[in-house]
Amino acid sequence: MNSYRIAVVGATGLVGRTMLNVLEERRFPVSRIIPVATERSAGTTVPFAGEELPVVAIGEDVFDGIDIALFSAGGSTAKTWAPVAVKHGAVVIDNSSAFRMQEDVPLIVPEVNAAHLPDAAPRIIANPNCSTIQMVVALAPLQRRYGIRRIVVSTYQSVSGAGKKGLDQLEMELEGRNSPVRAFPHPIAGNALPHIAAFEDDGCTTEERKMIDETRKILDDATIGVSPTCVRIPVPFCHSEALHVELRAPFAIDDVRSALEELPGVILIDDPESTAYPLATIATGRDEVFIGRLRRDPSVENGLIMWVVSDNLRKGAATNAVQIAELWRLLREGA
Numbered sequence: 634m635n636s637y638r639i640a641v642v643g644a645t646g647l648v649g650r651t652m653l654n655v656l657e658e659r660r661f662p663v664s665r666i667i668p669v670a671t672e673r674s675a676g677t678t679v680p681f682a683g684e685e686l687p688v689v690a691i692g693e694d695v696f697d698g699i700d701i702a703l704f705s706a707g708g709s710t711a712k713t714w715a716p717v718a719v720k721h722g723a724v725v726i727d728n729s730s731a732f733r734m735q736e737d738v739p740l741i742v743p744e745v746n747a748a749h750l751p752d753a754a755p756r757i758i759a760n761p762n763c764s765t766i767q768m769v770v771a772l773a774p775l776q777r778r779y780g781i782r783r784i785v786v787s788t789y790q791s792v793s794g795a796g797k798k799g800l801d802q803l804e805m806e807l808e809g810r811n812s813p814v815r816a817f818p819h820p821i822a823g824n825a826l827p828h829i830a831a832f833e834d835d836g837c838t839t840e841e842r843k844m845i846d847e848t849r850k851i852l853d854d855a856t857i858g859v860s861p862t863c864v865r866i867p868v869p870f871c872h873s874e875a876l877h878v879e880l881r882a883p884f885a886i887d888d889v890r891s892a893l894e895e896l897p898g899v900i901l902i903d904d905p906e907s908t909a910y911p912l913a914t915i916a917t918g919r920d921e922v923f924i925g926r927l928r929r930d931p932s933v934e935n936g937l938i939m940w941v942v943s944d945n946l947r948k949g950a951a952t953n954a955v956q957i958a959e960l961w962r963l964l965r966e967g968a
């Protein structure tokens with residue numbers, strides 16, 4: 634079996650640390666791991682497979698001999714350094730939005746559109762936005778069976794979606810301390826903020842724009858209407874979503890239930906009488922997408938409503954990226 638030299642760029646961050654855990658848990662064949670971050674973190678260590686690995690500052694030489702560069706260090710870092718990693722012969726799997734909508738860059742959720750990764754895999758592969766990943770996992774089987782006309786989605790996104798700063802701000806506010814770091818424009822404890830990332834001219838936020846554009850690219854249908862409102866809530870981990878879907882064909886709710894139950898990576902929790910439905914506290918630390926509150930939407934033809942919860946740091950980021958690396962490896966090794 635081949636084993637690979639991997640650079641994890643952003644290794645000291647929430648996603649980077651989770652990537653190291655996921656590589657270890659899934660026994661990705663690794664011959665060497667280089668944790669990379671800023672100069673500030675150089676010399677600190679991160680745990681991997683029972684060892685403490687020294688973090689190195691980003692620079693051209695860190696990509697020497699690297700096969701796979703997993704990036705989770707923001708868009709501008711990816712724009713500057715992904716081409717350098719590629720020049721050194723690595724395949725880049727990037728968690729930022731830097732390359733997602735580039736035509737020659739596949740945007741992959743392995744359970745949904747593995748076929749979008751061509752046999753001669755490109756040198757940059759993008760990992761979608763966390764809210765989009767869990768939504769398309771839930772929608773893909775419905776698209777295959779019935780077609781999708783329109784999606785109205787409200788998200789309830791955890792503070793870890795904003796990185797270390799987001800968790801720090803919530804923690805400090807809950808302790809009644811004044812947070813010196815501000816990830817959000819208002820206090821997050823006690824609030825639901827209808828504002829994630831920057832506002833665009835039409836009033837949409839860039840987070841909402843990502844859900845629109847990326848969903849269409851992944852589901853390969855530019856005609857799907859997507860109407861998101863993205864909201865940050867004071868929950869540490871996991872994003873929750875209320876999904877209102879207008880299908881193109883009539884459906885039986887039991888058929889939808891079976892289609893979702895059959896999906897790898899999906900767990901249905903749907904017994905309202907015993908108050909059983911997906912919760913952030915259930916999904917934290919898990920790789921699956923949890924779905925519940927399945928019901929018909931009588932206000933529209935072929936309308937379906939569901940509640941979808943997943944761990945943004947795992948399936949929404951690190952796990953999906955490692956699954957892409959596994960897919961790349963299969964293609965490369967021709968297994």
Ligand SMILES: NC(=O)c1ccc[n+]([C@@H]2O[C@H](COP(=O)([O-])OP(=O)(O)OC[C@H]3O[C@@H](n4cnc5c(N)ncnc54)[C@H](OP(=O)(O)O)[C@@H]3O)[C@@H](O)[C@H]2O)c1
Nearest residue numbers: 643645646647648670671674705706707729794796797950
């Ligand atoms: N959090 C999520 O749920 C989530 C989900 C999907 C995608 N993403 C994406 O993943 C990326 C990281 O998110 P995160 O939540 O892990 O953020 P984070 O906790 O703030 O961590 C950011 C990481 O990037 C490193 N970094 C920043 N600038 C760098 C530079 N110029 N060169 C090298 N390393 C640099 C930081 O290093 P230092 O520690 O040295 O500063 C740190 O390791 C972002 O692009 C984000 O959009 C996040």
